[in-house]
Amino acid sequence: MSTISARTESALAFSPRRVAAMILRYWYLLRSSWPRLLDLIYWPLVQMITWGFIQYYVMENAGFFARAGGTLIGALLLWDILFRGQLGFSIAFLEEMWARNIGNLMMSPLRPFEFIAALMVMSLVRLAIGAVPVTLLAIVFFGFNLYGLGFALVAFFFNLMLTSWAVGIFVSGLVLRNGLGAENFAWSIMFVFMPLACVYYPVTTLPVWLQPAAWVLPPTYVFEGMRALLIDHVFRSDLMLEALALNVLFFAVGVFGFLKLLQAARRHGSLMQTGE
Amino acid sequence: MPVSPAIKVERLVKIYKKVPAVDGVSFAIAPGSITGLLGGNGAGKTTTIAMIMGLIMPTSGRVTVLGADMPQQRYRVLHRMNFESPYVEMPMRLTIRQNLTVFGMLYGVSDLAARIEQLADALDLTELLDRPTGKLSAGQKTRVSLAKSLINAPELLLLDEPTASLDPDTADWVRTHLERYCRDRRATVLLASHNMAEVERLCERVIIMKQGRIEDDDSPARLLSRYGRRTLEEVFLDVARRRDEEQEAAQ
Numbered sequence: 083m084s085t086i087s088a089r090t091e092s093a094l095a096f097s098p099r100r101v102a103a104m105i106l107r108y109w110y111l112l113r114s115s116w117p118r119l120l121d122l123i124y125w126p127l128v129q130m131i132t133w134g135f136i137q138y139y140v141m142e143n144a145g146f147f148a149r150a151g152g153t154l155i156g157a158l159l160l161w162d163i164l165f166r167g168q169l170g171f172s173i174a175f176l177e178e179m180w181a182r183n184i185g186n187l188m189m190s191p192l193r194p195f196e197f198i199a200a201l202m203v204m205s206l207v208r209l210a211i212g213a214v215p216v217t218l219l220a221i222v223f224f225g226f227n228l229y230g231l232g233f234a235l236v237a238f239f240f241n242l243m244l245t246s247w248a249v250g251i252f253v254s255g256l257v258l259r260n261g262l263g264a265e266n267f268a269w270s271i272m273f274v275f276m277p278l279a280c281v282y283y284p285v286t287t288l289p290v291w292l293q294p295a296a297w298v299l300p301p302t303y304v305f306e307g308m309r310a311l312l313i314d315h316v317f318r319s320d321l322m323l324e325a326l327a328l329n330v331l332f333f334a335v336g337v338f339g340f341l342k343l344l345q346a347a348r349r350h351g352s353l354m355q356t357g358e
Numbered sequence: 359m360p361v362s363p364a365i366k367v368e369r370l371v372k373i374y375k376k377v378p379a380v381d382g383v384s385f386a387i388a389p390g391s392i393t394g395l396l397g398g399n400g401a402g403k404t405t406t407i408a409m410i411m412g413l414i415m416p417t418s419g420r421v422t423v424l425g426a427d428m429p430q431q432r433y434r435v436l437h438r439m440n441f442e443s444p445y446v447e448m449p450m451r452l453t454i455r456q457n458l459t460v461f462g463m464l465y466g467v468s469d470l471a472a473r474i475e476q477l478a479d480a481l482d483l484t485e486l487l488d489r490p491t492g493k494l495s496a497g498q499k500t501r502v503s504l505a506k507s508l509i510n511a512p513e514l515l516l517l518d519e520p521t522a523s524l525d526p527d528t529a530d531w532v533r534t535h536l537e538r539y540c541r542d543r544r545a546t547v548l549l550a551s552h553n554m555a556e557v558e559r560l561c562e563r564v565i566i567m568k569q570g571r572i573e574d575d576d577s578p579a580r581l582l583s584r585y586g587r588r589t590l591e592e593v594f595l596d597v598a599r600r601r602d603e604e605q606e607a608a609q
Contacts, residue, residue: 092433103463110456111449114490177449185446186506189411190464191436348415348429351374354408354445 096199100192104200108174109207122212126162130155130216131223153312154282155226159217160238160308161281164301165272166212167246168253170205172268175254179262188353194344198337201254202247234311237322238304244329245300246272248336255343259352281305300328362425364389364514364546365410370419372405372570379405381570382419387548387563389513392540394557395550396594397567403550404445406567407516410548411441424514435514437465442507443518447499450492454483454502457491458509465510477505481535497528504532508539515540517549521556529553533560554591564590566597573597 112118178184187197217228228235253271256264278292279301285293296302303325310318347353363386372380380402387393395403408414410421412429421428426435448457455474462470478484481501486494491502500520507515520536521529533556540547551557557564558578566574574581574597578590585593 095433097466099466100464103460106463107449107452107456107460110452110460114451181449182445182447183449185413185443186448186461187464188413189436189441190461191433191466192464193433345415348413351372351405351408351414353413354404 094195095193096195097191097193100196101200101203104192104197105203105207108177108200108204111177112208112211119211122166122208123215126166126212126216127219129158129162130220152226153309155220155224156228156231156308156312157282157305159213159220159226159228160242160304161276162213162216163209163239164242164246164275164279166209167205167243168250168272169268170208171201171247171250172253172257174201174204174208175250176257176262176265176268179257179265184258185353194341198251198340201250205247205250206243231308231311234307234317237319238308241300241304241322241325241329244326244333245275248329248332249275251333251336252339255340258340259343259347259350261352275299275301278302279305284309298328300325300332303328361389363387363422364391364424365548366420366422367406367410368420368422370406370409370421371417372402372409372414373417378570380409380416383567383570383572384419385565385572385575387546389546390540390544391563392547392549392561393563393565394561395548395565395567396552396554396557396590397550398552398598400569401552401567402570403552403567404443404518405570407441407443407518407548407550411439411516412436437510438512439514439516440465440507440510440512441516441518442503442520443516444522445518448491448502448506451490453488453490454478454494454505455487457502458505461506462509467510473509477508481505497524500524500528500532504535511543513543513545515545515547517547519551519553520549521551521553529556536560554589554594558590566594568598 178187220226220228231238249271250268253264253267256267278288278296279299280288280296281301285296285302285306288296303321307318307321307325310316310321365385365387367386368384370380370383371378383402383406395406397403405414409416410423410428412421412423412432415429423432424435424438426432452460458474458477459470462473467473474487475484478487481504483498483501483505486498491499494502504520507517517536521532524532536547537560539545547560549557549560561578563577564575564581565572574593576584581590581593582588585596587593587596
């Protein structure tokens with residue numbers, strides 16, 4: 083008879099083995115399904131090609147964009163990190179709801195923080211599968227080398243992933259509490275950020291009264307930072323630090339919201355009824 | 359020195375939108391015993407088991423499992439218990455071996471590969487280990503769920519209708535295996551079912567629930583003797599109809 087290695091533990095205990103178990107579970111799933119793998123790369127590729135040609139067109143017809151080479155395609159690739167990061171997190175979570183496996187997990191010793199950590203790792207894995215080939219193709223097709231941004235790219239990436247995880251964590255809580263009827267949030271919530279985060283245009287394009295709302299969102303600082311780098315060739319570390327401070331707040335609110343919604347799900351019996 | 363109960367439920371209440379699903383239920387289950395929770399649809403069996411597991415928070419009352427208050431202290435004991443329920447499934451695209459590996463890691467099982475082989479052998483799953491769970495028959499899936507519920511050799515096993523939708527032969531096979539496991543491991547089992555024959559065969563004690571309340575609680579033999587009946591099904595019908603008559607008289 084085998085023995086149990088884990089003994090009495092607290093709710094805040096963190097086991098890398100349990101996190102690894104969940105990552106293994108999602109890896110098995112990805113490996114077993116080629117449509118899931120194809121889906122990771124299909125839309126990013128289509129978008130990159132479309133926007134790459136648009137960028138070519140405007141560069142040939144506008145002096146500003148001729149100076150600002152790469153801002154459109156750069157914005158698109160960074161937007162994809164934000165969007166796909168959140169989607170990767172949320173889809174990994176939704177797989178448990180679709181499989182009616184959430185009850186098994188909630189009854190196991192898996193802690194909420196371990197579950198969240200596994201989903202964060204999987205969002206990185208899914209993003210890497212989708213984004214790395216697309217960024218390489220952007221070099222081949224349009225001569226835009228995202229990796230040429232160097233350290234700035236690390237700062238952009240880190241901030242965008244933090245936002246995507248914060249939103250993904252909160253949306254997972256909503257789905258836990260409300261069932262698969264709330265699934266649409268997972269697919270669409272990030273588009274609320276798109277106009278306000280000023281992905282493709284500077285914040286000054288927005289009406290003055292709307293600009294404070296844009297500065298509340300961490301991605302706004304990243305996209306402004308990207309334009310500063312590509313147009314003015316200046317790395318704005320101040321913008322990155324402000325984004326980081328806001329992201330810490332967003333992440334804390336996301337985790338707090340998830341735990342509260344999980345508690346509400348236990349109160350309302352939603353964990354036993356994971357359908358619509 | 360008295361032995362602490364494996365499960366202690368005190369004045370347990372669960373109300374959904376002013377409707378009581380469980381209405382003041384109290385009982386204690388001795389370690390190493392097999393107890394049946396019997397009742398028709400909507401009797402409150404699943405809600406009671408879910409509150410014992412910590413999946414649902416009671417409106418009021420208290421649940422203690424292996425000495426830990428549920429759901430607040432559930433992480434102290436979750437690795438010592440497990441469950442099987444028709445309300446949850448195993449991920450369909452993963453093979454049996456992959457599913458058992460994931461759950462074995464979650465439960466902190468050491469020497470996991472050997473444990474999986476041991477369970478597969480005991481539950482006649484060896485030939486199927488590398489087949490996706492979604493491609494199994496209903497009976498095979500039930501055996502996989504049972505393997506998952508036994509992966510950590512639990513001291514406490516909560517089973518919610520473990521043989522529902524199984525043919526008589528497979529259901530009998532599952533019951534035999536459960537009997538053997540409980541005898542060998544001296545595990546405590548709480549079994550919710552509306553299959554009277556199953557409860558009569560497996561359980562040394564029966565708690566009959568109706569409309570969220572306990573209607574009767576005794577050993578199968580004493581229930582049969584007291585009601586002057588030959589089967590638990592007849593006892594259950596007596597209990598159910600007596601209550602209905604009392605309600606009609608009260609109205």
